Amino acid sequence: MKVSTEINQEIGYLRRFNDFITTGPGSPEEILDTLTKFGIDWFVTEEGTLMIKYWQVAAEGFVSAEQAAVIRSTQPFSNQGDSLDWLTNNLPDIRKQYGGQWVAIHSNHIVASALNLPDLLTKAAGFDTPLITFVSAEPVVWNFTYAT
Amino acid sequence: MPPKDFERVLRFYESQDQNGKTIRLPLVEVILITAANNRVSLSLLFDTGASVTTLRADLYPMIGLQSWDQGQRVDIATASGLTVAYQYTATLEIFGKLIQCPIHLLQMPPNPLLNGLLGRDTVFNEFGFGFWESTSELLVTSTP
Numbered sequence: 001m002k003v004s005t006e007i008n009q010e011i012g013y014l015r016r017f018n019d020f021i022t023t024g025p026g027s028p029e030e031i032l033d034t035l036t037k038f039g040i041d042w043f044v045t046e047e048g049t050l051m052i053k054y055w056q057v058a059a060e061g062f063v064s065a066e067q068a069a070v071i072r073s074t075q076p077f078s079n080q081g082d083s084l085d086w087l088t089n090n091l092p093d094i095r096k097q098y099g100g101q102w103v104a105i106h107s108n109h110i111v112a113s114a115l116n117l118p119d120l121l122t123k124a125a126g127f128d129t130p131l132i133t134f135v136s137a138e139p140v141v142w143n144f145t146y147a148t
Numbered sequence: 149m150p151p152k153d154f155e156r157v158l159r160f161y162e163s164q165d166q167n168g169k170t171i172r173l174p175l176v177e178v179i180l181i182t183a184a185n186n187r188v189s190l191s192l193l194f195d196t197g198a199s200v201t202t203l204r205a206d207l208y209p210m211i212g213l214q215s216w217d218q219g220q221r222v223d224i225a226t227a228s229g230l231t232v233a234y235q236y237t238a239t240l241e242i243f244g245k246l247i248q249c250p251i252h253l254l255q256m257p258p259n260p261l262l263n264g265l266l267g268r269d270t271v272f273n274e275f276g277f278g279f280w281e282s283t284s285e286l287l288v289t290s291t292p
Binding site: 083084085087088091094095104117118121124125128129130131132133134135136139140 | 161162163164175177179182184186187188189190191204206207209210257258259260261263
């Protein structure tokens with residue numbers, strides 16, 4: 001089947017690509033140049049982790065526009081839950097490092113931080129729907145405020 | 149009661165209150181389309197006790213404002229008394245549905261887990277909900 005073959009080829013390519021990144025002989029700068037050459041969005045986090053975003057067409061005309069609308073209406077939207085899970089589970093550690101700063105969370109990493117929101121939005125502009133929040137330096141005493 | 153098909157489950161997330169007691173909050177990741185046409189995600193508390201959807205006042209740069217208090221002034225009652233909010237309209241994607249949503253900017257404590265309240269004006273106008281007692285889950289449909 002054509003789609004399966006293409007996807008299998010793609011998975012094989014990504015495995016070789018991952019090997020290239022982790023065990024390849026190139027310097028980090030050379031690897032980043034290669035990513036740019038292949039049109040792959042990359043970002044190095046403040047912790048030194050390399051993040052990449054790479055979309056590959058697997059099958060054009062896979063479904064009709066009508067079917068696509070149905071599928072898109074039911075698919076979970078990007079990162080729903082993941083970032084919140086990570087934030088709630090790691091908040092004390094995040095506060096130690098980023099207390100008093102705005103942060104952008106994507107794929108379970110802080111991908112950008114800044115002392116003010118406009119700077120953060122600029123730094124995080126390359127990421128798809130990063131979770132944005134302000135990490136207070138001290139735990140917040142939260143009085144629930146209900147508008148009526 | 150007619151049967152309902154719910155497409156999504158809204159989860160509760162654990163947090164600590166001011167006494168160190170574990171509480172569970174129904175948090176929703178809402179996508180806001182910024183003034184620069186970027187998509188960013190904000191965590192809001194699903195709060196049917198709030199009549200309107202509110203965001204923290206210092207999020208005003210996201211919607212292209214020069215300050216938080218340049219919109220229509222609205223006096224609203226809160227649990228801690230009467231306070232001032234300013235009304236705007238923002239494009240939000242909630243549960244996969246893109247809507248033009250009235251929002252209020254309000255000064256509120258900077259809790260990292262939530263940047264505002266998803267109020268009942270938005271949720272009841274646009275969605276249907278169901279819940280089962282003690283399951284700590286809310287079920288959501290975009291076609292009520």
